[in-house]
Each structure stands twice: as C-alpha cells, then as structure tokens.
Amino acid sequence: MRHVFAFFRRSKLEFVEKKHEKDDVYTYSFRPQRPVRQIAGQHGLFMIPGAIAVRPFSLASAPEEQLIKIGTHIGSQSTFKRALDGLQPGQHIYMQGPYLDFTFQDDERPVVMLAQGIGITPFRSMLLHAQATSRKAPTTLIHVEEKDHTYRAETEKAATKSLYPTTVDGFQKDAIKVAVGAKNAWFYLSGSPRFVKETTKLLLGQGVQKRAIKKDSFLGY
Numbered sequence: 042m043r044h045v046f047a048f049f050r051r052s053k054l055e056f057v058e059k060k061h062e063k064d065d066v067y068t069y070s071f072r073p074q075r076p077v078r079q080i081a082g083q084h085g086l087f088m089i090p091g092a093i094a095v096r097p098f099s100l101a102s103a104p105e106e107q108l109i110k111i112g113t114h115i116g117s118q119s120t121f122k123r124a125l126d127g128l129q130p131g132q133h134i135y136m137q138g139p140y141l142d143f144t145f146q147d148d149e150r151p152v153v154m155l156a157q158g159i160g161i162t163p164f165r166s167m168l169l170h171a172q173a174t175s176r177k178a179p180t181t182l183i184h185v186e187e188k189d190h191t192y193r194a195e196t197e198k199a200a201t202k203s204l205y206p207t208t209v210d211g212f213q214k215d216a217i218k219v220a221v222g223a224k225n226a227w228f229y230l231s232g233s234p235r236f237v238k239e240t241t242k243l244l245l246g247q248g249v250q251k252r253a254i255k256k257d258s259f260l261g262y
C-alpha cells in the first residue's frame with residue numbers, strides 16, 4: 042500500500058551544490074522543502090522545470106543525511122543532463138516518490154551488494170544507513186568499475202567487506218567466490234540492464250535461489 046501513496050508523493054527540492062567525483066560523474070545535492078520519507082536503496086522520479094524529459098535516479102544519500110543526493114554521468118549531454126548540470130543554487134526541481142523495495146529486508150541475513158559503475162548509488166545509501174543505525178547483518182560489496190571507484194572512500198568504511206575489481210573477469214571471479222560462501226545471503230544487483238541480467242545468470246549458476254536476488258536495472262544505460 043505504501044507504494045501507492047509513494048506514487049503520488051511529490052517533493053520540491055532546492056538545488057544546493059554539485060560535486061565532481063571523477064571523469065563525467067557528478068553528485069548533485071538538494072535540500073527538500075519538507076522532510077522526505079525515504080528507505081535506503083529507493084529511487085525517485087526527477088523532474089526539472091524546463092526540461093521535457095524526466096529521469097529515475099536512485100537516491101545516493103542515506104535517510105540520515107540532510108541533503109538528497111543523486112550521482113550520475115553527464116557525458117550524454119541529453120536535454121535532462123544539460124538541465125541538471127545547469128542548475129544554479131536556489132533553483133527548484135521536483136521528485137516523485139521515492140519508490141519500491143530495493144531496500145534491506147527485515148532480517149539479519151548477510152547482504153551481498155553487486156554494483157557496476159554508477160550502479161553504486163543505492164548501495165552508498167544502504168551502506169551509510171547500515172553504518173548510521175549499527176545494523177547487525179554483515180554486508181559485502183563488490184563494485185566493478187574501470188578505475189577510481191565512485192564513493193569508494195565511503196563504501197569501504199561502511200561495508201563489512203568490500204572488493205573493487207576493475208575488470209569483468211575480476212568481478213565475476215569475486216562474485217563467484219562470495220556466492221559460494223554466502224548461500225544464506227540476500228543478493229542485490231545494481232547497474233545496466235545487461236550487467237543485471239548477466240550477474241543474475243552467474244549467481245543462479247552458483248546455486249543462489251532466484252528469490253534471494255533483488256535487482257535495480259538502470260534502464261537508459
């Protein structure tokens with residue numbers, strides 16, 4: 042039922058600042074006009090006045106943080122990304138949601154997070170939340186990115202264990218090792234639709250149960 046209400050929830054956000062992370066990756070921070078009810082790992086639908094397109098983004102910020110943060114590549118220079126990158130402090134945008142259940146389960150089973158590139162955003166939120174609330178269940182993050190893993194300084198500190206492979210091959214080897222040793226875990230996958238599909242296949246091949254796999258497919262990549 043909460044998802045139905047979330048669909049109609051719309052928040053006005055004031056742009057505060059942008060931070061360069063690496064290459065064409067930036068984090069954009071916004072101050073909500075009213076507190077936003079967010080569960081770590083959820084995404085919102087973002088609307089910028091003047092830009093026709095809307096885009097979903099996972100909230101990279103944890104509920105405990107005061108500013109809402111999204112992290113993205115701006116290299117495509119799409120109408121939406123140009124509008125986002127052109128925001129000036131004090132300007133407003135809108136967010137619908139946040140939505141859905143790419144969120145921690147209400148239990149203490151270990152959690153394995155598998156991220157590709159900018160797919161790290163919901164895991165930054167979940168890991169910082171787990172750290173802030175001293176969540177008991179152990180977390181293992183495997184984040185594959187060619188170099189300079191986005192948010193590494195924070196995720197490395199917050200995760201129980203973290204691995205940062207730089208190749209597909211290295212990622213798959215790490216994922217298999219972790220999957221073999223963590224049959225009781227929840228597996229969370231976040232990245233491009235192709236990454237999510239291939240990693241699901243890899244995990245199923247290692248005997249991971251389909252219902253233990255939760256997915257955030259970044260359509261558009």
Ligand SMILES: Cc1cc2nc3c(=O)[nH]c(=O)nc-3n(C[C@H](O)[C@H](O)[C@H](O)COP(=O)(O)OP(=O)(O)OC[C@H]3O[C@@H](n4cnc5c(N)ncnc54)[C@H](O)[C@@H]3O)c2cc1C
Nearest residue numbers: 084096097098099112113114117119121159162259260261
């Ligand atoms: C649940 C969810 C969470 C996401 N979280 C993030 C995030 O944290 N960071 C991030 O960078 N991206 C995230 N994305 C992807 C994001 O919404 C954009 O699609 C992506 O950033 C590319 O945007 P663009 O404007 O550069 O795309 P463009 O270069 O304009 O798009 C390329 C093509 O894909 C189509 N397209 C673009 N976006 C979508 C979409 N969302 N659904 C269907 N078709 C689309 C366009 O119409 C165009 O044909 C998320 C997507 C989903 C579904």
